[in-house]
Amino acid sequence: MKIIKFKKKEKFKYKRKVIIKDLILSISIGIHNFEKKKKQRVKFNIEILTNPYVVPNNKNLKSIVNYEEIVNKIGRITSIKHHDLLEDLAESIFNMIFKNELVKKINLKIEKLDILKKTKSVGIEVSKSKL
Numbered sequence: 001m002k003i004i005k006f007k008k009k010e011k012f013k014y015k016r017k018v019i020i021k022d023l024i025l026s027i028s029i030g031i032h033n034f035e036k037k038k039k040q041r042v043k044f045n046i047e048i049l050t051n052p053y054v055v056p057n058n059k060n061l062k063s064i065v066n067y068e069e070i071v072n073k074i075g076r077i078t079s080i081k082h083h084d085l086l087e088d089l090a091e092s093i094f095n096m097i098f099k100n101e102l103v104k105k106i107n108l109k110i111e112k113l114d115i116l117k118k119t120k121s122v123g124i125e126v127s128k129s130k131l
Contacts (some may be wrong), residue, residue: 002016005014008016010102012102014039014052015049015052016051017025017040017047017048017049017050018046018047018048018050018064018065018067018070019046019047019048019067020044020045020046020070020071021044021045021050022043022044023045023046023071023074024041024042024043024044024046025041025042025044025074025075025078026039026040026041026042027039027042027078027079027083028040028078028081028083029042029078029082029083029084029085029086029089029112030084030112030115031084031085032086035115036082037078040112040113040114040115041112041113041114042078042110042111042113043109043110043111043113043121044093044108044109044110045108045109046070046093046101046104046106046107046108046109046124047098047107048065048070048097048105048106049103049104049105049106049107050064050065050102050104051101051102051104054102057093058099063102064102065071065097065100065102065103070096070097073096074093074096075109075110077089077093077096086110086112086123086124087126089110089123090108090110090124091127093106093108094106094108094126094128098130103130104129104130105128105129105130106127106128106129107125107126107127108115108125108126108127109123109124109125109130110123110124110125111123
């Protein structure tokens with residue numbers, strides 16, 4: 001007797017992203033003396049790609065990346081000290097988010113909203129992935 005194996009027709013490939021859009025905080029950032037004296041509005045946009053093969057489980061919140069927790073931690077990172085550079089702040093945020101083992105890649109955009117009068121915003125956009 002010959003055994004025939006059927007291939008599953010359903011094959012999926014997908015991504016799972018956590019999105020934090022237009023988070024605006026008043027923070028101490030910048031290299032100029034006037035920036036060190038007065039907080040300024042900074043906008044954060046973050047996409048966090050997670051392991052798509054971990055099934056979300058509402059009884060186990062470690063199975064997801066909690067966007068509320070990320071927002072609160074960014075608030076703490078930005079409130080505990082002055083950051084001279086957006087790049088330095090970005091690295092602090094990357095380090096915090098990558099502590100979650102589900103995170104595979106982060107796209108981060110940080111913009112100063114009020115620093116140059118001729119522009120709507122200026123800033124940086126950085127992507128970082130686990131190898």
